[in-house]
Amino acid sequence: MRLFILAIAVTLLLAVISLFVGVSNVSLQTLFSSDAEGRAMQVLLVSRVPRTLAILLAGSSLAIAGLVMQIIVRNRFVEPSTAGTTESASLGFLVVTLFAPGWPLIAKMVVAAAFAMAGTALFLRILRFVPLRDVLLVPLVGIMLGGIIGAITSFFAYRFNLLPTLLAWNMGDFSGVLRGRYELLWFGLAGTILAYIAADRFTVAGLGQDFTTNLGLNYKRVMTLGLLVVSVVSAVVLVSVGSIPFLGLIVPNVVSLMVGDNMRRTVPWVAVMGAAFVLACDIVGRIVRYPYEIPISVVVGVLGSGVFLYLLLRKRQNAA
Numbered sequence: 001m002r003l004f005i006l007a008i009a010v011t012l013l014l015a016v017i018s019l020f021v022g023v024s025n026v027s028l029q030t031l032f033s034s035d036a037e038g039r040a041m042q043v044l045l046v047s048r049v050p051r052t053l054a055i056l057l058a059g060s061s062l063a064i065a066g067l068v069m070q071i072i073v074r075n076r077f078v079e080p081s082t083a084g085t086t087e088s089a090s091l092g093f094l095v096v097t098l099f100a101p102g103w104p105l106i107a108k109m110v111v112a113a114a115f116a117m118a119g120t121a122l123f124l125r126i127l128r129f130v131p132l133r134d135v136l137l138v139p140l141v142g143i144m145l146g147g148i149i150g151a152i153t154s155f156f157a158y159r160f161n162l163l164p165t166l167l168a169w170n171m172g173d174f175s176g177v178l179r180g181r182y183e184l185l186w187f188g189l190a191g192t193i194l195a196y197i198a199a200d201r202f203t204v205a206g207l208g209q210d211f212t213t214n215l216g217l218n219y220k221r222v223m224t225l226g227l228l229v230v231s232v233v234s235a236v237v238l239v240s241v242g243s244i245p246f247l248g249l250i251v252p253n254v255v256s257l258m259v260g261d262n263m264r265r266t267v268p269w270v271a272v273m274g275a276a277f278v279l280a281c282d283i284v285g286r287i288v289r290y291p292y293e294i295p296i297s298v299v300v301g302v303l304g305s306g307v308f309l310y311l312l313l314r315k316r317q318n319a320a
Contacts, residue, residue, distance in 0.1 A: 007272045014279040018052045023291045046179050054182040056275045058237050061188025063274025064195050065233040066248015071206040072226040075138040079248030080234045083142035086243050087149040088119025089235045113235035117227050172242035172297030184236050191233045199263040246304025
């Protein structure tokens with residue numbers, strides 16, 4: 001319990017630091033100065049606070065989505081960016097942009113979530129026909145499926161001159177977050193709460209269909225609920241701030257090493273650690289090339305790929 005309180009305190013400290021890091025001079029002195037225009041306060045309320053809230057919501061919800069996917073697939077190396085979920089959401093966002101560009105953002109999010117759910121279901125369907133003698137084959141199948149879907153998306157984006165737009169979607173970045181442009185991420189918080197409420201059901205479903213049925217639970221409904229949580233969170237994050245790779249892989253695995261595999265216990269940890277990790281990466285991205293920014297997807301991708309390789313090698317060593 002003390003460690004969890006410490007993790008919350010560190011996350012809050014990083015959130016406060018995030019409010020005062022940036023090109024515009026926002027400090028306690030400028031906030032309470034007698035500036036007639038109140039520029040520092042405007043920057044704080046219009047940009048810094050929404051950005052920090054977006055980071056907290058995106059980090060926690062995407063980490064939870066990775067945890068849910070790992071539980072229902074029963075593989076520690078799976079998350080939305082290694083299962084074709086993110087690429088499917090991008091394809092859905094491209095389709096709705098082509099055929100209904102005037103639709104509101106929430107409608108585009110619904111379409112992207114539907115495509116994400118279909119892509120994830122296809123991934124699970126493919127796994128039934130693949131002889132999985134090694135746990136590492138599961139993420140490889142997902143990466144290959146995501147590559148195929150991504151290639152199709154890139155082709156149509158190039159065909160209709162939307163390739164720069166597609167690259168902007170896939171490049172996770174919080175620099176454009178302003179008040180009024182991040183509120184869809186609150187759906188991610190709803191997904192996090194739903195995952196916590198259904199944590200016991202997901203844990204049981206992760207033990208297999210026969211075991212779940214013997215305990216009186218509807219296996220298909222639990223799986224559908226899990227797919228819904230993962231799809232909505234992936235779509236919301238994509239349409240709001242872009243793609244953030246490996247986040248749903250790193251945080252759940254680190255938390256599992258710390259506190260075990262009981263989902264009821266790990267959900268709060270994963271949410272807090274996911275938010276803290278993205279906050280730290282975003283602060284690093286703003287400081288390394290100050291006054292320029294490195295997109296959050298680049299920072300998380302570099303760190304995430306390193307952790308992913310470490311987990312793979314560690315798994316190999318344990319198996320040997």
